[in-house]
Amino acid sequence: MRKLVAVAAVALVVLGGSASAGSPRPELAGLVTADDVRRHLIAFQDIAERHGGSRAAGTPGFEVSAVYVERRLLAAGYTPRVERFRFPYWREKASAFLGLEPERRYARGTDYATLGYSGSGDVTAEVEAVDVPAEGGGSSGCQMRDFTGFAVGAVALLQRGGCLFRAKAVRARRAGASAVVVFNGPGREGPVRGTVGRPLPIPVIGAAREVGVALAEAARRSPVRVRVRVKAVSGTRSGANVLAERQGGSGPVILAGAHLDSAPGSPGVNDNASGAAALLAVAQRLTAVGPLRRTVRFAWWGAEEVGLRGSRHHVAELGAQARRTIALSLNFDMLGSPNGVRGVYDGDRSLGVGTPAPEGSAAIERLFREHFASRHLPAAEQPFDGRSDYGPFIEAGIPVGGLTTGTDGSKSKAEAKAFGGTAGEPFDSCYHVPCDRVENVDRALLDSNADAMAAVLQRLATAR
Ligand SMILES: [Zn+2]
Numbered sequence: 001m002r003k004l005v006a007v008a009a010v011a012l013v014v015l016g017g018s019a020s021a022g023s024p025r026p027e028l029a030g031l032v033t034a035d036d037v038r039r040h041l042i043a044f045q046d047i048a049e050r051h052g053g054s055r056a057a058g059t060p061g062f063e064v065s066a067v068y069v070e071r072r073l074l075a076a077g078y079t080p081r082v083e084r085f086r087f088p089y090w091r092e093k094a095s096a097f098l099g100l101e102p103e104r105r106y107a108r109g110t111d112y113a114t115l116g117y118s119g120s121g122d123v124t125a126e127v128e129a130v131d132v133p134a135e136g137g138g139s140s141g142c143q144m145r146d147f148t149g150f151a152v153g154a155v156a157l158l159q160r161g162g163c164l165f166r167a168k169a170v171r172a173r174r175a176g177a178s179a180v181v182v183f184n185g186p187g188r189e190g191p192v193r194g195t196v197g198r199p200l201p202i203p204v205i206g207a208a209r210e211v212g213v214a215l216a217e218a219a220r221r222s223p224v225r226v227r228v229r230v231k232a233v234s235g236t237r238s239g240a241n242v243l244a245e246r247q248g249g250s251g252p253v254i255l256a257g258a259h260l261d262s263a264p265g266s267p268g269v270n271d272n273a274s275g276a277a278a279l280l281a282v283a284q285r286l287t288a289v290g291p292l293r294r295t296v297r298f299a300w301w302g303a304e305e306v307g308l309r310g311s312r313h314h315v316a317e318l319g320a321q322a323r324r325t326i327a328l329s330l331n332f333d334m335l336g337s338p339n340g341v342r343g344v345y346d347g348d349r350s351l352g353v354g355t356p357a358p359e360g361s362a363a364i365e366r367l368f369r370e371h372f373a374s375r376h377l378p379a380a381e382q383p384f385d386g387r388s389d390y391g392p393f394i395e396a397g398i399p400v401g402g403l404t405t406g407t408d409g410s411k412s413k414a415e416a417k418a419f420g421g422t423a424g425e426p427f428d429s430c431y432h433v434p435c436d437r438v439e440n441v442d443r444a445l446l447d448s449n450a451d452a453m454a455a456v457l458q459r460l461a462t463a464r
Helices: 002-016 034-050 060-075 165-174 209-221 269-286 309-323 361-374 391-395 413-419 443-462
Strands: 081-100 103-105 112-114 121-129 155-159 179-183 204-207 225-246 253-259 296-301 326-332 343-345 380-382 400-404
Touching: 034 060, 034 269, 034 443, 060 225, 060 269, 060 296, 081 112, 081 204, 081 309, 121 179, 121 209, 155 165, 155 209, 165 179, 165 204, 179 209, 179 225, 204 209, 204 225, 225 269, 225 309, 253 269, 253 309, 253 443, 269 296, 269 326, 269 443, 296 309, 309 326, 309 391, 326 443, 343 361, 361 400, 361 443, 380 413, 400 443
Parallel strands: 121 155, 155 179, 179 204, 253 296, 253 326, 326 400, 343 380
Antiparallel strands: 081 103, 081 225, 112 204, 121 225, 225 296, 343 400
């Protein structure tokens, strides 16, 4: 039933074309100005600056951002609703990793990295390599018997591979390890980065391959002591989605969303104040375009950067019945990358990568591409991988689409030719770091994406 309704809604819009069978309506894209969007961008940056430099989930910077959106919505005549949820929270406050014989201070980020949900502690103890090297059938901590003879209180040195980091760390702790160091497998650059998923009571760090191999070899000759120190906070925190609707007919709902939280330690102006600001500007002007045929629901998602928590919560809370009333879900994440591309999610899966797309996603891609073509603007397909707030909707079988201009991947020669910018450089070199400020945003790219958001949303909400 839902599938039929949803696909029909998209198909009608695509096939039916014009919305202006009656009196002509103002064009939403023409009402939303670059200045509208920019004002919100600056406001979000100010909020980050006044609250410790970020708008990350579970921090005051996020909560004040949510209040900002709510107030603007109220002023525009909406009745915003705040949907709260809990999410697991972990953050490293400080860490160190030192070799003591001979003395050596390993560098955070290149030699080692703390695994997510590591416990806190300050451990100085001998290293004990566990089933290392694990090449040739070893499991290095994936099985309890790997720890036979392990000295209680030692630091377990394990090689990556064979099972989850958590599985290795849990077994090491059961064997009496005071801390865990997991080093990288053959051919892998840099330290192991990852997470043990849920809080553990002992420090767990990832090390670069050369660091782990050298420690294992040294420990084979004579006792080697190391110091592992991690200070982290973990627990659960409160997150929020801000939702608002403009009523249309009784048919299925068109959802449009953007995440409002930033990565920790970043003001997150491109990622994703850009999407949140454009969405807010569109919502503010949507009241000026006359009656809608379909209800539009706006969503500013919380806690995207820590696992799509807000959108996941929303989809889970809807239940099967309410899910059927959503025709499609649009997502807008990073709309002005400084070395970006005008990216449309690859709903027809023509790139041949990513997760299967719910039926109807191809039609949404086509709407965005038609819009850009009508403005003689180049557009590129972006992998349909669900790694933003459209992921939970894909899992629920709801058609999705949207825009994104590139993260920390590097621009290809073909992309540089089509969009300008520098080949071989990241789309956004300030991705998830403190320099993601207003100056980091490509204004023209953001402006063209805000127009596309407005035009496609209006078409979906008003077409017969
Ligand atoms: Zn993002």
